Amino acid sequence: MSLQNDLGQKVKDAVKELYQVELPTVEFQPTRKDFEGDVTVVVFPMLRFVKGNPVQIGTQIGEFLREHVAEVAKCNVVQGFLNIVIEDSYYLNFFNSIKDETDYGYVKTSSQGAIMVEYSSPNTNKPLHLGHIRNNLLGYSVGEILKASGKKVYKTQIINDRGIHICKSMLAWQKFGDGETPESSGLKGDHLVGKYYVAFDKAYKEQIAKLVDDGMAKEKAEKEAPILLEAQDMLRKWEAGDTEVVSLWKKMNSWVYAGFDTTYKNMGVDFDKLYYESDTYLLGRDVVKDGLEKGVFFKKEDGSVWIDLTDEGLDEKIVLRSDGTAVYMTQDIGTAIQRVTDFPDINGMVYTVGNEQDYHFKVLFLILKKLGYSWAEQLYHLSYGMVDLPSGKMKSREGTVVDADDLIQNMEETAETISAELGKLEGYSEEEKKDLYRTIGLGALKYYILKVDPKKRILFNPEESVDFQGNTGPFIQYTYARIQSILRKAEDGRSSARLTDGQVVETSLELHEKEKELLKGIQLFPETVQLAAENFSPALIANYTYDLVKEFNSFYQQVSILGELDEQKKQFRVQLSQKVGEVIQSAFRLLGIEVPERM
Structure with a gap:
């Protein structure tokens, strides 16, 4: 316990005895260097409860402390500040009480529920970058701090391993890779896959330019470039469980996972549980249907399902498309519920995600509360700002982002x-x-x-x-x-x-x-x-x-x-x-x- 905590109750006792007033709080501050004292009680806030001259009030409290608190050596009052000098023996007794504690400052883990901390959560189409570094360092550190404070903590991430962006890398590797592997190229797996994500983008832009030169409107060309249509077809095949596509997806993702593992090890972060979007993207739809029956959600004429949050100062948010497919919000609802199913002792979650997602998490947390989940009161978005460099960018394999491996090496x-x-x-x-x-x-x-x-x-x-x-x-x-x-x-x-x-x-x-x-x-x-x-x-x-x-x-x-x-x-x-x-x-x-x- 700190000195201020020790003294706080004594100051309240003094005010109660001297003025018959219950003081709710006591304000402390370090004693200014030009005055004698170890800690200072600020008297001015007490004037809301005790009428009188602040110097006189401070003097009387000081006299009470001298008489009733053995650790108080002497006091002096400067205007409305009561400066207190503490006996050396107090500090030495404190030191003797903690000097042999190997984990001084850490609290033994409580059995009263656990907190899940999510961080990293990358896409499997490119390496980790500078933004991921801040994300990982924040999430990992918050997890360790929560553990030291006495909480049981599960550290997790959800890996975004499906979708059109993943298929773009897969398709480009099929077209341009000539069987290249991490072993044959000498590249980390995540860097190799990222190389083909860039290759897709290059080919896509070239095709758009050609279609525009042939007279097609740019907006239409962006939608009808052959390589994009092929990627969309590949995604449909993946969702249908096509053996060849799923096999390629597993192979290229395994390269990325190996690369991520190396970066995480070099960064010094770890996880207790991994979730994959390929396993969770269908979650949440049944929850939405149940919520629709309970009146939490409503259906529009086209069959899409929404929630109205205008009373909370937000807007209407879609949770199911008219064709019954889920949006990211639906998936996040289902994933949160799945996590509590997997770890029943969870009573709170921390999401480490950049501040561009502030609105998303306000909506997510509100929806979960409206669905009646008690743990939804203990959800926190650890929102963080971007990281910039003086040069704008450092050596980067993509030319637009700062590669995490490059930065660590640098x-x-x-x-x-x-x-x-x-x-x-x-x-x-x-x-x-x-x-x-x-x-x-x-x-x-x-x-x-x-x-x-x-x-x-x-x-x-x-x-x-x-x-x-x-x-x-x-x-x-x-x-x-x-x-x-x-x-x-x-x-x-x-x-x-x-x-x-x-x-x-x-x-x-x-x-x-x-x-x-x-x-x-x-x-x-x-x-x-x-x-x-x-x-x-x-x-x-x-x-x-x-x-x-x-x-x-x-x-x-x-x-x-x-x-x-x-x-x-x-x-x-x-x-x-x-x-x-x-x-x-x-x-x-x-x-x-x-x-x-x-x-």
């Missing part, structure tokens, strides 16, 4: 270049260097993306992200490595300073201001994990970690650790450094970022 190369310029890798083997470049490069990419609020658009600068100064992944990784160096030196010097289980810090120790600030930062970690889970925001974890690291570096620069002559103080400072390192590692684990032992 990050490793950028890390290598900057590390070489800094000259910090003497004594490393080539294999150790390669591992470190990957750790730094991927850490830089993940941190740069995750430190930004999901709803905001990102301008991603690869070189800037690998800076070893400022609010970057490598800066935090370097601080962690510095802490490990301190611990190794403490061990090598056979000092008793190294933290051991059960070793208690004397609470009579007088704390340096920088030690106290670090302890305050450590104390905020569990609260930050819970807050990040409630807000589905890895950015809160990322920026908390940066603040903690800044505080440690200030401590490192102003306080002697291994050079301290007082053995008791040295022992505590090494222990404190170790705990900071553990919290950095735990926080970065929630972001999917590794921390190196040496840099």
Whole structure:
């Protein structure tokens, strides 16, 4: 429990006894650097409930706290702000209570229901791109944060493996591929299939141009280009279960899945359950028919089925076409219900999907609520903005999007270049260097993306992200490595300073201001994990970690650790450094970022 939580009830008790008023909340803020204090109570909001002078009210509350709370050393009031100084023993008791916790800040998993987090959900006609990177990093991190907050989590994706766009790649491979495979070409399977998606588009545009030159209107040419008609015919055959088409579909999708698996592994994300659109595209139609009978939906003259959401500020939305076929909304309704059938303990879902789908998910969630599903109250759209690059695009096999594999490789190369310029890798083997470049490069990419609020658009600068100064992944990784160096030196010097289980810090120790600030930062970690889970925001974890690291570096620069002559103080400072390192590692684990032992 944080200091503010500890004090909040005491302040309420003070107000009740002094003024016979039940205070609903207490507002805290960090004490300004130019005033004495560890935490500040803001008195002004209390004036809605307590009449009087804010300085006098603050003084009386402070006197009450001094008398009734052992941890309060002294208080001072500046205008309407009550600054409270906390006894050092409070922080040292806190430290003794958590220093041997290996998963400090994480909560044991509750049995009270589970949350399913969906992310990635790519198409099987091209490789993953930069947008998928933000999607995957957000979804994976939110899943890990929810787990750390005590929730049971299932991580999933729905793979869009059917439809006309898939048939376009299949048809182009048939026409132009000459039996090419990932093995014969040396290409990852997803890149190979993506190559033929581009080939289809090229041939399609050439055919349109020829038809237009022959006198056909462009709009008609776009619909009647022979290669498009062939792709549509292939889709009809697939839906009819044509053996040859289905066999080709399975073969080319298997290439893509193998490619995706490699990218996911390199990205450091995983899934507990995979759903495939080829299995789910027929789901939802029976649910719509049941909803039609119950009056949730209505039928128009042409036989199409709709839902009227105008009372909710939206519009009418189609859920079944006049020929009885489903739309994406129908499929999403059925898939959500199927997931709860597959995992009966689910009582909430998080959909990690770009903000261009905001309206779709408002409608989906409303429909599920109107259908009477109680878990529909716990659905959340983790909406995120686009990712741009300063150059607009990087090396890309399609020329229009930034390939995820290329970007990951580029990050490793950028890390290598900057590390070489800094000259910090003497004594490393080539294999150790390669591992470190990957750790730094991927850490830089993940941190740069995750430190930004999901709803905001990102301008991603690869070189800037690998800076070893400022609010970057490598800066935090370097601080962690510095802490490990301190611990190794403490061990090598056979000092008793190294933290051991059960070793208690004397609470009579007088704390340096920088030690106290670090302890305050450590104390905020569990609260930050819970807050990040409630807000589905890895950015809160990322920026908390940066603040903690800044505080440690200030401590490192102003306080002697291994050079301290007082053995008791040295022992505590090494222990404190170790705990900071553990919290950095735990926080970065929630972001999917590794921390190196040496840099």
